[in-house]
Amino acid sequence: MAGKPKLLKVVLLGDGGVGKSSLMNRFVSNKFDAQSFHTIGVEFLNKDVVLDGETYTMQIWDTAGQERFKSLRTPFYRGADCCLLTFAVDDVQSFKNLAMWMKEFLYYADVQDADSFPFVVLGNKVDVEHREVMEGDAKVWCQQNGKLPYYETSAKDSTNVDKAFLWAVQRVVQLEANFEAKINHDGVVDLRAQRNRAAGKKDGCCS
Ligand SMILES: Nc1nc2c(ncn2[C@@H]2O[C@H](COP(=O)(O)OP(=O)(O)OP(=O)(O)O)[C@@H](O)[C@H]2O)c(=O)[nH]1
Secondary structure, three states, X not given: OOOOOEEXXXXXXXXXXXXXXXXXXXXHHOOXXXXXXXXXXXXXXXXXXXXXXXXXXXXXXXXXXXXXXXXXXXXXXXOOOEEEEEEEOOOHHHHHOHHHHHHHHHHHHOOOOHHHOOEEEEEEOXXXXXXXXXXXXXXXXXXXXXXXXXXXXXXXXXXXXHHHHHHHHHHHHHHHHHHHHHOOOOOOOOHHHHHHHHOOOOOOOOO
């Protein structure tokens, strides 16, 4: 009999208005709302995905990008398995703020092994005509900040949305498999607990 799907917590971060809610809704419900409202605090949606015959429940946390909601979003970073750092290609300031978002995440998520934490960078709104951030510049930033994977997405026309989310799952599973190999297959199935242990942390989490 198939076991319970493994839960993977994915956090979407980035400036207000870059399209985090829209990306989540496109991925989970295949819908797009041109009049999307600002998120207040956090919201989450689940979606099951199958990878190599194994089912994973992606729990996607959409956070409020506006500065005034900082204290409402940061408590939800802990226990994340992956973080999608998002900017809009027609908003250069949102691209410049990526470093700030990464720092905020690492601080509040209390990640011990920051160097190997699976971040994925999304340059959203590639359907727009006027871009302020070129693909090459985004790739250079990703390269210089831990060789991070980069996807150019559009929640509006679906470009690369599934690909980016599924890559995130694949990366987390791959990293967990590496940790599993290192700790001699001790039979523990809680992915997060395994990573914490490998990083020298106490087991358990707190989302
Ligand atoms: N053209 C275009 N517009 C988009 C895209 N994604 C989102 N939008 C629009 O951008 C605006 C903001 O989108 P949201 O998804 O609410 O942005 P957010 O990052 O969740 O914003 P906060 O909740 O304030 O953090 C809305 O009007 C969306 O319709 C996209 O890929 N292309």
